[in-house]
Amino acid sequence: MHRRTLLAAAGTGLAAALTGCIASAGDGADDADDGNSTTESTPDPTPEPVDTVSVASGERLTTVVGDGPAGDGGALKPHHIRLENPTGESWTARIDVSRPLGAGHAETYELDADATVNVSLRVPAAYEVTVTDIDSDAVATESVGPDDFDCNRSWTAFSPGDGGVSISGGSTRMACGSHVVDADDAVTVALGDGSLPTEATKPHGLAVANPTDAAEVVEFAYETPGGAVAFGGAYRLEPGARVGASLTEVREVTLRVARRDESGEGTTEAVTVDKSQFDCNASNTTVSLTDDGGFEARTLSTLLFCGDAERKNESSAEGVGRQSDLQFGL
Incomplete structure (x- = not known):
């Protein structure tokens, strides 16, 4: 308990x-x-007294950050952040896990001897982790990135040290290929804190898809204006497969996609969704692979009147590049 x-x-x-x-x-x-x-x-x-969650000796408390696609039972594994207390005395520490888009985890724990707290990160992204020893005010920080997510079980651990907080980590050593998304399958994650301004405001979908007849590895990153990666990786997309995100916060987000040939030469595309594309209409932007090795970006939206004389989505036509095609309707 x-x-x-x-x-x-x-x-x-x-x-x-x-x-x-x-x-x-x-x-x-x-x-x-x-x-x-x-x-x-x-x-x-x-x-002021510190509000803490107590973890009894020998217990392991686990909490989850993000809604996937990494899972303990899947080919793509989460990265775990741990608070460990191998000492014979209780240890009180505050952990703060933040990410570019979406809720992180912040809590103060009182760990008895041999107690463990595990924070499971499910979305491959850039995270900043800060752990503070409440008694000594010692602070330790660590960064986690999309490259820390693959088929291996991996973790970063914080524990009480000599006058401070010690950091360690580890991983299994399996050889991992690109994560495979099967034909006619889709991987979708929610990016944002859900703070859309009104109940009528809809999230915006942003995805990369492979409508061709051949499987291909694509590298992608959903980035904030500051360049922080909110979701990214290298996925092998089978024909008909799709990887995307539902943007649940009115923020500017850029999707960068690259596909490379056997020589390592690549073709890239960048599509930006700005704040004006969030309104009462259901809308999505898809970057599709083409048979000639390039990309085609397209935004689709319904045609509901949202209380503004100008359709805000019309301003997004230039934001998706020369190959983009803004269409209204389902």
């Missing part, structure tokens, strides 16, 4: 007050000058 408790801070204010009393009574020579003199001391403010 995992219990949430208030971890009381040390009695800093009481210690400061006692220090003040000792100072005022200590030096008789000074006090003789004025029998009514006193020495005042302002105690330090007592820190």
